[in-house]
Amino acid sequence: MSDQMELWLQEQLKFYDEDEKKTEKQLRILSAAIEVFAEKGYAASSTSEIAQKAAVAEGTIFRHYKTKKELLLSIVAPMMTKLLAPFVLRDFTKVLDADYASYEQFLRAVIVNRIEFVKKHLPVVKILLQEIPFHPELKEQFLDAVAGQVLGRLTPIIEKFQANGQIVPIPSKTALRLTGSAILGFLAMRYMLLPHLEWEDEQEIEHTIQFILYGLSTSERPG
Amino acid sequence: MSDQMELWLQEQLKFYDEDEKKTEKQLRILSAAIEVFAEKGYAASSTSEIAQKAAVAEGTIFRHYKTKKELLLSIVAPMMTKLLAPFVLRDFTKVLDADYASYEQFLRAVIVNRIEFVKKHLPVVKILLQEIPFHPELKEQFLDAVAGQVLGRLTPIIEKFQANGQIVPIPSKTALRLTGSAILGFLAMRYMLLPHLEWEDEQEIEHTIQFILYGLSTSERPG
Amino acid sequence: MSDQMELWLQEQLKFYDEDEKKTEKQLRILSAAIEVFAEKGYAASSTSEIAQKAAVAEGTIFRHYKTKKELLLSIVAPMMTKLLAPFVLRDFTKVLDADYASYEQFLRAVIVNRIEFVKKHLPVVKILLQEIPFHPELKEQFLDAVAGQVLGRLTPIIEKFQANGQIVPIPSKTALRLTGSAILGFLAMRYMLLPHLEWEDEQEIEHTIQFILYGLSTSERPG
Amino acid sequence: MSDQMELWLQEQLKFYDEDEKKTEKQLRILSAAIEVFAEKGYAASSTSEIAQKAAVAEGTIFRHYKTKKELLLSIVAPMMTKLLAPFVLRDFTKVLDADYASYEQFLRAVIVNRIEFVKKHLPVVKILLQEIPFHPELKEQFLDAVAGQVLGRLTPIIEKFQANGQIVPIPSKTALRLTGSAILGFLAMRYMLLPHLEWEDEQEIEHTIQFILYGLSTSERPG
DNA sequence: CATGAATGAGCCTTCATTCAT
DNA sequence: AATGAATGAAGGCTCATTCAT
Numbered sequence: 058m059s060d061q062m063e064l065w066l067q068e069q070l071k072f073y074d075e076d077e078k079k080t081e082k083q084l085r086i087l088s089a090a091i092e093v094f095a096e097k098g099y100a101a102s103s104t105s106e107i108a109q110k111a112a113v114a115e116g117t118i119f120r121h122y123k124t125k126k127e128l129l130l131s132i133v134a135p136m137m138t139k140l141l142a143p144f145v146l147r148d149f150t151k152v153l154d155a156d157y158a159s160y161e162q163f164l165r166a167v168i169v170n171r172i173e174f175v176k177k178h179l180p181v182v183k184i185l186l187q188e189i190p191f192h193p194e195l196k197e198q199f200l201d202a203v204a205g206q207v208l209g210r211l212t213p214i215i216e217k218f219q220a221n222g223q224i225v226p227i228p229s230k231t232a233l234r235l236t237g238s239a240i241l242g243f244l245a246m247r248y249m250l251l252p253h254l255e256w257e258d259e260q261e262i263e264h265t266i267q268f269i270l271y272g273l274s275t276s277e278r279p280g
Numbered sequence: 281m282s283d284q285m286e287l288w289l290q291e292q293l294k295f296y297d298e299d300e301k302k303t304e305k306q307l308r309i310l311s312a313a314i315e316v317f318a319e320k321g322y323a324a325s326s327t328s329e330i331a332q333k334a335a336v337a338e339g340t341i342f343r344h345y346k347t348k349k350e351l352l353l354s355i356v357a358p359m360m361t362k363l364l365a366p367f368v369l370r371d372f373t374k375v376l377d378a379d380y381a382s383y384e385q386f387l388r389a390v391i392v393n394r395i396e397f398v399k400k401h402l403p404v405v406k407i408l409l410q411e412i413p414f415h416p417e418l419k420e421q422f423l424d425a426v427a428g429q430v431l432g433r434l435t436p437i438i439e440k441f442q443a444n445g446q447i448v449p450i451p452s453k454t455a456l457r458l459t460g461s462a463i464l465g466f467l468a469m470r471y472m473l474l475p476h477l478e479w480e481d482e483q484e485i486e487h488t489i490q491f492i493l494y495g496l497s498t499s500e501r502p503g
Numbered sequence: 504m505s506d507q508m509e510l511w512l513q514e515q516l517k518f519y520d521e522d523e524k525k526t527e528k529q530l531r532i533l534s535a536a537i538e539v540f541a542e543k544g545y546a547a548s549s550t551s552e553i554a555q556k557a558a559v560a561e562g563t564i565f566r567h568y569k570t571k572k573e574l575l576l577s578i579v580a581p582m583m584t585k586l587l588a589p590f591v592l593r594d595f596t597k598v599l600d601a602d603y604a605s606y607e608q609f610l611r612a613v614i615v616n617r618i619e620f621v622k623k624h625l626p627v628v629k630i631l632l633q634e635i636p637f638h639p640e641l642k643e644q645f646l647d648a649v650a651g652q653v654l655g656r657l658t659p660i661i662e663k664f665q666a667n668g669q670i671v672p673i674p675s676k677t678a679l680r681l682t683g684s685a686i687l688g689f690l691a692m693r694y695m696l697l698p699h700l701e702w703e704d705e706q707e708i709e710h711t712i713q714f715i716l717y718g719l720s721t722s723e724r725p726g
Numbered sequence: 727m728s729d730q731m732e733l734w735l736q737e738q739l740k741f742y743d744e745d746e747k748k749t750e751k752q753l754r755i756l757s758a759a760i761e762v763f764a765e766k767g768y769a770a771s772s773t774s775e776i777a778q779k780a781a782v783a784e785g786t787i788f789r790h791y792k793t794k795k796e797l798l799l800s801i802v803a804p805m806m807t808k809l810l811a812p813f814v815l816r817d818f819t820k821v822l823d824a825d826y827a828s829y830e831q832f833l834r835a836v837i838v839n840r841i842e843f844v845k846k847h848l849p850v851v852k853i854l855l856q857e858i859p860f861h862p863e864l865k866e867q868f869l870d871a872v873a874g875q876v877l878g879r880l881t882p883i884i885e886k887f888q889a890n891g892q893i894v895p896i897p898s899k900t901a902l903r904l905t906g907s908a909i910l911g912f913l914a915m916r917y918m919l920l921p922h923l924e925w926e927d928e929q930e931i932e933h934t935i936q937f938i939l940y941g942l943s944t945s946e947r948p949g
Numbered sequence: 950c951a952t953g954a955a956t957g958a959g960c961c962t963t964c965a966t967t968c969a970t
Numbered sequence: 971a972a973t974g975a976a977t978g979a980a981g982g983c984t985c986a987t988t989c990a991t
Contacts, residue, residue, distance in 0.1 A: 080975085082975085097323075098321070104960080104961060113976085114978055115978075116962085116964085116977055116979095117975080117976055118962095119963080120974095120976070124961080124962080125960095125962090190406070190410055190472065191324065200473070200474070225490075234469055238461045238462050239458060239465075241465065242460065242461020242464065242465060243457070243461070246457055251423070264454050265458065267495075268458045271495050271497060272462075272494045326984075326985060326986085328984090331953095338954095338986090339951070339952055339953060339954095339989085340950085342988080343950070343951070347986075347987080348985095526954085528955085544767070544860045546767055547769035549981065549982085551981075559955085559956095560955065561956090561982090561983085562955070563956070565983060566954065566956095567954095633859055633860075636767070636856055636918065637856075646919070646920070671936075677930060677933050680911060681911070681933070681937045683911065684907045684910070684911025688903060688907020688908075688911060689903070689907070695859065696865070710896050710897075713894075714942065717940050717942075718941030719937065719940075749971090772965085773964075774965090777974095782972085783973040784966090785972070788965080788967080789973095792966095793965080794966090
């Protein structure tokens, strides 16, 4: 099963690596910008600090990105796609339909994969989450992507498991919200709020998965 | 039971209202600042816009708050106390210990109350959440308050319910994280990300509570 | 006759002096801006130089004028009104109709008065002329003012003198163009191109007036 | 008579075409620079816009012209020569002396020819007029050329016609100023200020010539 | 107390110019 | 010869903060 996950990943990567080739300087700028934006937030970051950290003249930034905002978007927008990419793949539904016998298998596959992804791209995800409240276009893009693609793919899956009695018959959006909250909550605490603590990652993830599964399960409920 | 909740609230209010008396101008400044900070974020807000919205001269703000940052803190710091207040009350444990026979009762009482509170103070909560990543002191204050007080109060309660078999024997911090995620996740979607949608609040809250309860319940677990 | 001219001037001044009261700093800024704009042109002038010359912080300029362009316009726009003011006065036509028996008397009165005015406000007039080509709004404003007001007033006068045979029957616009060219040409050479030369002002003005008069006269023309 | 004019033109062209051979790219740069300078003025034009409009790399401009200013001068300086060329031709005086019986013939020949020339090179003339106030060297070059050459040639001609009674005995410089103003005034209005209006060119030019002739004529003057 | 004019550091951005390719 | 990425000085403008009134 995880083989197939690997396949997805492979496909995903095709999306990202085909970005136009960046010069080394451009990469340094992006990297510095990610660092600074993540730490101070977009509004409190100065292009001069970014330039300095990238060991580049300030003007060089503006040769590659017309405005500071464009720099932000060039960092954050692709992340949106990438973050949601697996749910957008065309035959995602088919694959799952065929293969995943239980919600647990499905959940486990997706969650582990996405957590891994976020871990890898943490600073950019941080920026994305931190800036969404201040940039209506970002928020809109994000909601559009989620509403237009993710919901479309996941709803039938949820409903299938509701139909065969594995998941409680609550609105699928609610089920997704609860699932997402648990995952994002873990990531936020683990990597943003308390990254310095020692974490038993595997255990925490396992507990989180169990929490979701039981939280949505139809196992007899105490009256 | 909610009578007792009311008592808490009463006690809470004592904390806030006894703040030094604010002039009307000062209140207008606070209100304007909350509005602007919530919408644009601290860094992108200008004191002049706040002054304008408060119908006050620019200098007046600095008569009451030495710096822009102090203005932020004067808004956000009390909120931290208030937000966590019920968990900090001295005889919270005793009260609960005596009264709450089930985790559900406890959960329901706390959640409903806190959601109500957040709803009422939404803009300030927004600011708090949005600014925590950018202000180490804020983050520290927040964690200190949570770690030093909330955990201290809630851990015994969780453990009591674990001891009597109502909650799965996972680390209490994990249980709290999962509970908190579900609640914050609801609030974030309901009031920050998708406030314009029509929400069936009661249902959603009920589903959320059930989700937490089942997620942490010890009802026989598959495999 | 020149008494009446004086009256006009009086009326004109009412227009300008009633401008909102300017602080001393604001006057210094205006004066410095006029100096710098006139010398280097708007585009090549820097607000920092203006600030320095006005002995004012750069920010102070922007407290009084939102943008550099607004500063330019606040200098140039009133000048447009002032420059054309006498031709815009309501009973200009009536007055003349009654009083001026010859085109010469009319010409002499207007020219002398306007030359005096330009001499007094030379730098601003310089700026106006220099910037009109680069600012479509300025050009438009100028043409509107001329077309809408000046032409309206002067055309009947020209036509009256054409009717009684003092001026050749060419299109009134042409007559005005030729008259204006001679005057502006004098001013441009006298004050902008060759201000350092020694000029016999009275003689030159006299020659210019004669040139216009004879240029437009109906004295027998060689076949 | 216009045959002789043609001869002058022929001679003029020798001056210009013998310029060092320009590559096609260089011509594109010049053409683009003329376009941009004329529209926005030198100071507000950017070399990058010129490069873009010339479909040339930014660096290419600086390979041919050491600085932006040199580019300006390379456009404007030759124009100065060309504009005044006919008056600078060596045997100009002799030719005229022999041929032109009346000031009118002379005027007509020169004016028509120069207007034609300006019409053809309008953008460069615009640049010249617009930039002279801001570049002392330009102003100086211009005045030197006029004073040193044009005045030298034209003064004797004016004086000859004054001696034989065709022109009023005013200072020759004044006569030239008045003549020039009328011509430049026409050109400025026709091609710079109101180019979009419909103009009866022939009539206007004829009126302008008549205006100059009568303005300077010695026909009996009203006491 | 309140005001708002004044400040000047700092921000984002533009631009003429250079230089390695 | 031509390119265009890189530069860094300079520009217009904003803003938190101060202070005389």
